Structures are given as structure tokens and as C-alpha cells.
Amino acid sequence: MNFDQIIDRRGTNCTKWDMMGAPSVGVSAEDGIPMWIADMDFEAPDFLQEAVHGLVERANYGYFIGEDSLKERIAWWMQTRHGWAADPASMSSTYGLGNGIALCLQAFTQPGDEVIIFTPVYHEFAKKVANAGRTVHESPLVIRDGVYHMDLDALGDSMTGREKVLLFCSPHNPAGRIWTAGELQALAEFCARHDLILLSDDVHNDLTYPGETYVPIPVAAPSVTNRLVMLTSASKTFNVAGTRLGTITIPDDGLRAKFSAVLTGLNIQPNLLGLVLTEAAYSARGAAWVDELRTYVAENSRLFLAGTSEIPGVTPMPMQSTYLSWLDFTNTGMEMGEVIRRVRQDARIAPSIGADFGTGGENFLRFNIGTTRARVLEAVERLQAAFSDLQ
Ligand SMILES: Cc1ncc(COP(=O)(O)O)c(C=O)c1O
Incomplete structure (x- = not known):
């Protein structure tokens, strides 16, 4: 499976991409990277497509x-x-x-x-x-x-x-x-x-x-x-x-x-x-696909955590699973309002807001790395640039 392949989900009634402009998300999908709601940007694997085609062929x-x-x-x-x-x-x-x-x-x-x-x-x-x-x-x-x-x-x-x-x-x-x-x-x-x-x-x-x-x-x-x-x-x-x-x-x-x-x-x-x-x-085919996916997401995680940990004051939490990375901005010394403004407006990234996750989440943002490697690396670059003034 080629997880690097980019599929354009815009204009498909896709929550993650087509709701980006909403005030609660706040980043235009034109040049923004959606890293909020928990779904992945990968094309569906062939065994799922075949199942849907089988259903369609029954025509009932x-x-x-x-x-x-x-x-x-x-x-x-x-x-x-x-x-x-x-x-x-x-x-x-x-x-x-x-x-x-x-x-x-x-x-x-x-x-x-x-x-x-x-x-x-x-x-x-x-x-x-x-x-x-x-x-x-x-x-x-x-x-x-x-x-x-x-x-x-x-x-x-x-x-x-x-x-x-x-x-x-x-x-x-x-x-x-x-x-x-x-x-x-x-x-x-x-x-x-x-x-x-x-x-x-x-x-x-x-x-x-x-x-x-x-x-x-x-x-x-x-x-x-x-x-x-x-x-x-x-x-x-x-x-x-x-x-x-x-x-x-x-x-x-x-x-x-x-x-x-x-x-x-x-x-x-x-x-x-x-x-x-x-x-x-x-199914057995599903199991083989998931094993490939786990390897891909783990590498996304390694790169995202390594890249964001280079931003002074940002502490990514180590991950053992999932595509939902969690970054602590406490040591930037910045108000979270300013952190969120930079992530949305300067980096053009839509994260999930940590305060929504309850007590203890206030200084965090969640980033969905269930996307192509290229987009994860682009997100790292944008975040590093948005906080480049920090020493
Ligand atoms: C822990 C957890 N439970 C449930 C859900 C949502 O499940 P569903 O889409 O089946 O309602 C999510 C989605 O992110 C989740 O992270």
C-alpha cells in the first residue's frame, strides 16, 4: 500500500477538510493542513474497495x-x-x-x-x-x-x-x-x-x-x-x-x-x-494492511516528535500507538491564545485544542499525524518557522 499517495479530499463532504474554515477550526483548506478530527487521509485499501464494489454489483x-x-x-x-x-x-x-x-x-x-x-x-x-x-x-x-x-x-x-x-x-x-x-x-x-x-x-x-x-x-x-x-x-x-x-x-x-x-x-x-x-x-488481508500502516504511522510519529522537540519550550509526549500526537507548550512561556494563533494563522495548521480534553490539557495541542509523510514533514517545518523566534 502506498501511504504516500496524496488524495484530494476537499469538496467531498469530508469533515476534516471541508469544515476547516469553520470558526472552531479556523484555517482555510486552500493552504492549510488539517490535523484535528481523528481520521486518516489514506486511500481505502483494495479489500475494502472490492467489498463495496461487490455490494454495488448486487444492485440492491x-x-x-x-x-x-x-x-x-x-x-x-x-x-x-x-x-x-x-x-x-x-x-x-x-x-x-x-x-x-x-x-x-x-x-x-x-x-x-x-x-x-x-x-x-x-x-x-x-x-x-x-x-x-x-x-x-x-x-x-x-x-x-x-x-x-x-x-x-x-x-x-x-x-x-x-x-x-x-x-x-x-x-x-x-x-x-x-x-x-x-x-x-x-x-x-x-x-x-x-x-x-x-x-x-x-x-x-x-x-x-x-x-x-x-x-x-x-x-x-x-x-x-x-x-x-x-x-x-x-x-x-x-x-x-x-x-x-x-x-x-x-x-x-x-x-x-x-x-x-x-x-x-x-x-x-x-x-x-x-x-x-x-x-x-x-480479515487476513486487513491484518497485513494494518501491519504496514502501523509501521508507517510509527515513522510519522518518530519524525513529528523529533522535529517538534527541536522547538524550544515544546515537549511532545512519547507515543506507543495511534496517530494522535500531543504537544505540551507550557515551557514556551506563551499564552495559549498566542500559541493557537501562531499554529492556525502562521503555520496554517488546524490542531485539536487541548483545553477541550479536560483538566490537564490546557497547555497542549493535539496533532493528527494520520496523513502522508510529506504532509507531516511540511507541518514540522511550518511549526518550526512559526516559533522560530523562541530561544
Ligand atoms: C476514544 C474514542 N472513542 C470514540 C471515538 C468516536 O467513535 P465513533 O466515530 O465510532 O463515534 C473516537 C474518535 O476519535 C475516539 O477517539
Whole structure:
């Protein structure tokens, strides 16, 4: 696969490129580099194109079956890629994972209940909790040896007794930290001690860098499966987020019954395109493609971190996975308003704003490096130029 090939996504109703001019993004797509929303600029691989062509050739888009074989395929992927023996019978399909999180909040919490999140984290976590009328309970991550760590002691001290759910991101977005089995076990014990349901959003689990190993919670801490909900999707790995399909795996019968009741009540069902593409993705050809992609993204990360670390005062967080790089501007001594102005107006780059990721994100910007190598290097040059006055 030629990940260096540039495809023009402008004018295709593409959020990342065609929303750049919006005030919240603020950089024209004409000469700007979009490094915000989490999708990749690569052309879809041939095995996905063939699946779509197969669908088109049938020339009929009526009602369909096939969710059972989809679940078998997902189970195969989780077993072969991650050593997790997920039971197809414990899986449900949702309209993407944002929808999956929102449905879990409906199923497992009441208005006013608190939901714990480790900040800074994917900004939609807090939004989904607030949109549901539940309360966000932030547990700020601490930086040790340059990377994020959970502080379960501090979290324990801050508990109010109203917490029902802990919404976790594994690997972590931003910066792609891969939690160790020991950390996951400690988290599982914490959830058991405080009687919390653990929602683990593992959407980024496939994009580990060569040599790095992600461990799913059911593998690291099997004893927690009676309170565990796993959220997975092919959307980030294969860049099929537009097809809106998420998988919610709930081993415990009682918890799954609660979730299923919400799904049935709202008549949530998988869609045809998501089903066809996910089945095509979770395949031997998909696995080979992902391995190439991991190598490419890891090299993007190496170059982006090396280049941006040359800017005085900028500290890129080391990455183990994902295409979501996280830069700390604290030591530039600059107001973040000025940092953002320089990145948008001088460098002509649209990043994600760190403050949106919750407490601890204020002095950071997130840069999506899931794009061509040339564009990553161009972004580095532009950032170096925009801050060239710093000593
Ligand atoms: C951790 C995490 N969960 C969920 C999503 C969104 O999932 P979906 O597009 O399936 O709603 C994202 C997108 O960036 C994400 O980073």
C-alpha cells in the first residue's frame, strides 16, 4: 500500500477538510493542513474497495441479515490480533462508538450519577456524559517520566459515592499511551472496590507501533468481566468511521440485558455498509494492511516528535500507538491564545485544542499525524518557522 499517495479530499463532504474554515477550526483548506478530527487521509485499501464494489454489483440495498457472521468475524479478529476470546453472543452493534457510549450511559446510570474519566481525554467523553444529564467526575492523569499515569489514590480520595461508571480509554487518546497489564489490574480492583461499571473504549487498539503490545482488560484482569463493557470498532483502524458501526461486548448476562433493553427500546440496528466493510476489514488481508500502516504511522510519529522537540519550550509526549500526537507548550512561556494563533494563522495548521480534553490539557495541542509523510514533514517545518523566534 502506498501511504504516500496524496488524495484530494476537499469538496467531498469530508469533515476534516471541508469544515476547516469553520470558526472552531479556523484555517482555510486552500493552504492549510488539517490535523484535528481523528481520521486518516489514506486511500481505502483494495479489500475494502472490492467489498463495496461487490455490494454495488448486487444492485440492491434492501433489508439484510448477517450480523451473526459479523460478530464471528469480530471475535476472530480480537482473538488473533489481541489474544482476547470475546464471545460473539455477548456483542451488540451500535451506530458507532459515540452512540455506544451514550447508550451505555442510558443503560447503566441515572440522571445526576457521576461518571469518572481520566483527563485529559478524548473530548467527547465529557460531552456525552453532560449531554445525558450525568455529572463528569474528572480524575487528572499525572505525568511521570514524560507520560501519563493514573492516580488511583487521588481518585479514591475524591470519591463522592455517586459514581456509577468509569469511562476508560485504552490505548489512551491523546498520545497513545498503552496501559500495562499491571495498571489495568489495579484499575479493575479499583472498580470492584467502588462498585463501578468499567466502560473500556478500545477503539485505538490496533494502531500500536511495532514492538508495542496492547492488552485488553479481559485478558489482563479476567476477574473484572462481571462489571466490564468493551467498546471496539474497525472505524479508526481502517478509516471507516463514516460507516458508523461500533461493537459493544458485555460478558455479564445481567449487564447485557440492561443494555439490550435500551437498544431494543430505541431500535438500534447495524447498517449494511458498516457490516460489509467491517467484515472485509477484519480479515487476513486487513491484518497485513494494518501491519504496514502501523509501521508507517510509527515513522510519522518518530519524525513529528523529533522535529517538534527541536522547538524550544515544546515537549511532545512519547507515543506507543495511534496517530494522535500531543504537544505540551507550557515551557514556551506563551499564552495559549498566542500559541493557537501562531499554529492556525502562521503555520496554517488546524490542531485539536487541548483545553477541550479536560483538566490537564490546557497547555497542549493535539496533532493528527494520520496523513502522508510529506504532509507531516511540511507541518514540522511550518511549526518550526512559526516559533522560530523562541530561544
Ligand atoms: C476514544 C474514542 N472513542 C470514540 C471515538 C468516536 O467513535 P465513533 O466515530 O465510532 O463515534 C473516537 C474518535 O476519535 C475516539 O477517539
